[in-house]
Amino acid sequence: MTDEPQPRTARYQRLEEDAGERLDRQxxxxxxxxxxxQTGTQILFAFLLGIAFTNVFEDAxxxxxxxxxxxxxxSALATGLFLAPVSLHRIVFQRKVRDKMIPIAAKMTVGGLVILIxxxxxxxxxVLDVALNRTAAIVIVAVVVAWFVVFWYVLPTWVRRANEAAE
Structure with missing residues (x-):
């Protein structure tokens, strides 16, 4: 037995899903x-709501x-975009527009991820502005943003293009 993945085409040929099944899976x-x-974003939002009511924040x-x-x-905008596909689905439910709904919901999700960063x-x-000096906090946050961009966008884009070139 080998750890090598099966060729992509063989895997998809075995699925033999029709268009409706593909849309359901997606x-x-x-x-x-x-x-x-949604879970992480809502926790962050709740944390942020509490900060405004502290004495330390008033003196900031x-x-x-x-x-x-x-x-x-x-955080509110990201939460809204992550919940928007639910609203979209509810409003267009049983209208036979899943083929249009999924790409729209996917774009909402990508937008939510950008705003989540x-x-x-x-x-x-x-938090770092309290724990460190401001300059160090800003530098660390810039590095973290770059890290997110690399792993959330650059790497997936590279994998996608490499896969398209291999097909």
């Missing part, structure tokens, strides 16, 4: 991805208040 996969993203400078406001809004980075900056 929708289920998207929902699984959204469950993961304008930079901290601005970062907080931007982070809170980004902003929200996570802002939350990290808020």
């Amino acid at each position: 929708w289920i996969e998207l929902l699984q991805e959204l469950r993961l993203a 400078d304008a930079f901290t208040h601005t970062v907080y406001a931007c982070t809170l809004v980004a 902003v929200a996570i980075s802002g939350g990290l900056l808020l």
Whole structure:
């Protein structure tokens, strides 16, 4: 037995799914991805909501208040985009538009992920600005943003292009 993956075409030939089954599978996969993203985003949002009511926050400078406001809004927007496919599905349910709904929901999810990077980075900056000096906090957050971009966008894009070139 070998650990080498089966050729891509052989795997998909065995599936032999029709268009409806493919759409159902794609929708289920998207929902699984959204469950993961929604949970983390909602926890971050709840954490951020609590910060504004602390004494330490009241004494913070304008930079901290601005970062907080931007982070809170980004977190709300990301949450909205991760929940939008649910609303879309409810409104178009049984209208036979799944072939149109899935690409729209996928774009909402990608948009939510982009905004989630902003929200996570802002939350990290808020905490690191307290723990470290501001310059160090900003540098670390910039490195974290680059890390997210590499692993969430550059690597997947590279894999996608390499796969397209191999086909």
